[in-house]
Amino acid sequence: MSIDKKTLTARLRQLLAVDKNAFAIYSELAELMKEDDLSAVFSDIAKDEKRHTIWSQEMLSLLEK
């Protein structure tokens, strides 16, 4: 199975939007959660989502070169 550069870029941009959205939601949940344990879990997930957005952006920069 192969994918052309244009479609790959488009897919990554879709994922970037989803990751940004997830990052915003998890960050807010981490802030709102009163239980420390749960707050820490949400905070970790938010960091993961942030990493996803950074990776997506890096891949997009590589593709745009």
Place this chain on the structure above:
Amino acid sequence: MSDKKLTTEWEKLFEVFIALFVVPTFIFYFLGLHLPSVLNFSYYFIVSLFIFQSALSYMYSLSAFRRKWFRELASAKHLAVPKTTFIVSAYLPNEIEVIEDTLMNILKNVKRPADGIELILAYNTPHMEGIELQLREIAYKWPELIMTNAYGSKSKSENLNYALEIASGEMIVLLDADHLISPDCLSLAWRWLDEGYNVVQGRCKIRNGRTSTVSSLVEVEFEAIYGISHYAKSRIFDSTLFGGTNGYWRSSLIKQIKFREDRLTEDIDATLRAILAGNHIAHDRSIISTELAPETMGGFWFQRKRWAQGWLQCSMRYQLPILGCKYLNIFQKFMWTTLLMWRVIYDILSHLLFPIVFAFWLAKGKITLPMNSFIWFALFFTLFSGPFEATVAYKNSSLPRASILQYFLYAFLTFPFTIFKNLIQVVAIRDELLGKREWVVSQRKK
């Protein structure tokens, strides 16, 4: 529309009636008793305002009479249409019924530039809607569709700003959720940006004009606004406005300008900030996008009140900067003044005609019209401007045309329709002065 909201609006109308009709009637009556010349002067002054406003309408109608095709400027670079981002903003619970058609129209019908397009749906929703999952399936099928849920957003401006961060096209098209854009829009719009303009505003056409009397009037009104008024401003003054939808921006500019979240008409605010920074906006009535008009009087009332209040906010903030702007010539400053503070002043003062006439009747003790040749001229000049505008709008209307009956209805009702809209503007002024800023989202149905 809740009954409570409508009752509140009736109460506001009553307040306006007292403030602009009853109280001034007695003021003019007592003034007339002691200083009859003041009553006389006020009468002729207000009538002159009507003449001036009608003269503007004739000027725009006459200059838009001939169809003018795009003429290329020497500055054109003939660059190919670049990658373009469409941003469709939606408030999902209210616009569920129309959003899928809007997106599919772009995905299926718009002619792609070589570098392609991306379509960003910028939305906010208080809770997960079934439609969101449905749209995600469409996004899976169409990689060009990017769903951006502006989490925590409470306004259209926030949605748009969120989407602007993601947008990667060189040209950005801003659309409302109910807009069905024409397939050739990108090449038509790019011609203007290619020759140096920073923004081009297309023509918005109503597609549900036959569903109610209100939407029928709005359909013809839009033909006059987009086919005459905006077009004529662009042609005469080489300056016009971005109306919030069917607008094509250079990406670098709109990303810098963005949208202010505290404005009721974020589009006019963005327009004015762009103009003040020396950017140029053109209007092209051949770039057509269809939309849905409010079908009820309530829907119309709240939509227009928000527009009027937003314009008022912009008038208060930008009138002086416009007058001092080094990028605008004196004619452009005049044009912008007629759209900003002049509108506010006219809306208030034009209502005083009735109190002046009532005061005259009270003073005379009988109902008699103070007519002479000047007043007769003013009457015909003013009353004929609406039908004349409707005739020009019909001649230059976009296809498919509204029926001739709709144009007759509009021509016949122009005067009361204008008075009604002016009344809405006055209520909007009242709301703004009292700090009542409410965004009533228009309900969109197929």
